[in-house]
Amino acid sequence: MSEELFPEPEWLSEEVKTGTTIIAVTFDGGVVLGSDSRVSAGEAVVNRVMNKLSPLHDKIYCALSGSAADAQTIAEIVNYQLDVHSIEVEDDPLVCSAATLVKNISYKYKEELSAHLIVAGWDKKKGGQVYATLSGLLTSQPFAIGGSGSFYINGFVDAEYRKNMTKRECQEFVVNALTLAMGRDGSSGGVAYVVTIDKDGAEEKCVLGNELPKFFDQ
Amino acid sequence: MSSIGTGYDLSASTFSPDGRVFQVEYAMKAVENSSTAIGIRCKDGVVFGVEKLILSKLYEQGSNKRIFNIDRHVGMAVAGLLADARSLSEVSREEASNFRSNYGHDIPLKHLADRVGMYVHAYTLYSAVRPFGCSFILGSYDEDDGPQLYMVDPSGISYGYWGCAIGKAKQAAKTEIEKLQVDERKTCRELVKEVAKIIYIVHDEVKDKAFELELSWVGEVTKGRHELVPKDIKEEAEKYAKVRNRSSGDSHNKSSLQHGLLSYFCPDRNPWRRRMTLMRITCKQCCKPLFCHFTDCVPCFRHPGNSQLYCRQ
Numbered sequence: 001m002s003e004e005l006f007p008e009p010e011w012l013s014e015e016v017k018t019g020t021t022i023i024a025v026t027f028d029g030g031v032v033l034g035s036d037s038r039v040s041a042g043e044a045v046v047n048r049v050m051n052k053l054s055p056l057h058d059k060i061y062c063a064l065s066g067s068a069a070d071a072q073t074i075a076e077i078v079n080y081q082l083d084v085h086s087i088e089v090e091d092d093p094l095v096c097s098a099a100t101l102v103k104n105i106s107y108k109y110k111e112e113l114s115a116h117l118i119v120a121g122w123d124k125k126k127g128g129q130v131y132a133t134l135s136g137l138l139t140s141q142p143f144a145i146g147g148s149g150s151f152y153i154n155g156f157v158d159a160e161y162r163k164n165m166t167k168r169e170c171q172e173f174v175v176n177a178l179t180l181a182m183g184r185d186g187s188s189g190g191v192a193y194v195v196t197i198d199k200d201g202a203e204e205k206c207v208l209g210n211e212l213p214k215f216f217d218q
Numbered sequence: 219m220s221s222i223g224t225g226y227d228l229s230a231s232t233f234s235p236d237g238r239v240f241q242v243e244y245a246m247k248a249v250e251n252s253s254t255a256i257g258i259r260c261k262d263g264v265v266f267g268v269e270k271l272i273l274s275k276l277y278e279q280g281s282n283k284r285i286f287n288i289d290r291h292v293g294m295a296v297a298g299l300l301a302d303a304r305s306l307s308e309v310s311r312e313e314a315s316n317f318r319s320n321y322g323h324d325i326p327l328k329h330l331a332d333r334v335g336m337y338v339h340a341y342t343l344y345s346a347v348r349p350f351g352c353s354f355i356l357g358s359y360d361e362d363d364g365p366q367l368y369m370v371d372p373s374g375i376s377y378g379y380w381g382c383a384i385g386k387a388k389q390a391a392k393t394e395i396e397k398l399q400v401d402e403r404k405t406c407r408e409l410v411k412e413v414a415k416i417i418y419i420v421h422d423e424v425k426d427k428a429f430e431l432e433l434s435w436v437g438e439v440t441k442g443r444h445e446l447v448p449k450d451i452k453e454e455a456e457k458y459a460k461v462r463n464r465s466s467g468d469s470h471n472k473s474s475l476q477h478g479l480l481s482y483f484c485p486d487r488n489p490w491r492r493r494m495t496l497m498r499i500t501c502k503q504c505c506k507p508l509f510c511h512f513t514d515c516v517p518c519f520r521h522p523g524n525s526q527l528y529c530r531q
Contacts, residue, residue, distance in 0.1 A: 085321065088329060088332075089326055089328075089329045090328070091326075093321075094321075094322075094323060096321075096322045096323055097321040097322055097323065099322065100320065100321050100322030100323075101320065101321065103322075104319075104320065124362075125362050138322070
């Protein structure tokens with residue numbers, strides 16, 4: 001194949017990023033995680049239906065953003081470590097254990113990796129918790145947003161978040177935030193994945209494009 | 219004691235024909251030679267008490283502690299070879315610290331006991347090393363899981379307990395602990411006095427002269443931190459213990475006797491011709507029952523020239 005007639009598309013050499021919107025919010029009795037589904041390599045959309053909410057344990061999930069490969073690998077490694085850990089201590093792992101494991105990897109390899117994971121889940125000691133682990137820091141927060149689309153909704157979440165929402169209100173809040181971000185960020189789009197975790201387990205849901213709420217758009 | 223397990227007791231990597239690893243049993247004997255340590259769990263914490271024998275008047279008070287802090291919330295009381303115990307306390311500290319660094323929270327006590335037990339067990343597998351000659355009791359308090367108490371012995375097994383004792387007077391101490399009927403009802407403050415009393419009771423004043431009592435606790439009263447019992451509470455507990463001991467000990471010169479099961483093998487018997495018949499004898503002095511595992515050997519070889527039968531620990 002001659003280079004002049006069919007030049008290699010740029011996106012083949014671009015790193016595959018999950019330019020993304022991810023969000024995790026605590027409510028009274030659990031957490032709700034949400035993400036969009038677009039994976040981009042430069043200007044091309046490589047996957048328009050990727051689920052960026054990946055399970056670390058039965059009641060602990062993490063939301064991936066940044067480089068797709070880095071984020072997925074961290075999630076897989078921590079999933080394995082949590083499995084071993086929960087068998088050794090003969091109990092479900094705490095959310096802060098999962099978050100610390102993610103933080104340890106993110107911090108140790110911070111020069112090589114570029115991924116930001118939000119870890120959220122439910123455990124019996126402290127209930128629903130959300131941890132942000134950007135570049136190797138670790139903080140517990142009532143809610144956290146991440147990814148390129150999150151910049152557009154900072155004001156929205158700050159204004160609209162309330163403590164001790166019910167499960168329904170929290171799910172609506174997450175879907176609204178995702179929709180607004182996907183509407184303005186070129187690297188976010190597709191469908192919205194929502195995972196709700198409480199003491200009874202984790203429930204995954206996919207909200208298709210035409211079911212997303214409609215905001216002012218001319 | 220030369221004919222016990224002849225040939226099969228030289229290394230920990232050899233079983234005897236009747237399925238025992240003698241080196242591990244000898245290690246447990248080393249623990250039984252040391253002075254007593256007890257740990258008791260109550261509704262809101264754990265209390266440790268150690269009878270620390272003072273071998274020389276020149277020792278500084280408080281030296282050679284036998285209670286260690288493993289993590290903020292975990293304490294360890296030991297019996298046996300103190301140097302082995304110190305090395306194991308370092309191992310436990312590392313385990314607890316690594317756990318916190320990897321997982322972000324305090325190590326659950328059962329997990330710590332399992333991990334240190336595994337380490338102790340590893341030294342019972344090879345002929346190049348000897349088993350650790352110490353047992354230890356680990357205790358902790360957590361708001362959610364409550365108080366916990368585990369004991370690890372030289373074979374590497376760990377057990378969870380309400381109350382346990384290790385060392386030379388462990389049988390007598392266990393009897394006393396059972397009498398306490400410790401369960402959900404007592405608090406740490408009441409238990410400190412009882413622990414001091416038990417140590418004073420099991421201390422043998424004839425054989426071992428001076429001793430120092432080490433007391434420590436961890437529980438709601440210390441907000442989950444393992445600490446030595448404060449001086450004023452300790453003095454109060456010792457006063458209580460001395461009074462109680464004096465009043466119950468005069469009946470038959472109790473301080474020179476300790477009651478317990480005789481379950482060692484008589485050194486003069488050929489192990490191949492051993493007949494294990496349980497013979498019930500009573501101690502002439504206190505009329506408490508003793509058991510001998512041999513049909514016709516003298517149970518108390520501590521007093522071979524003496525025709526009277528005493529019980530011994």
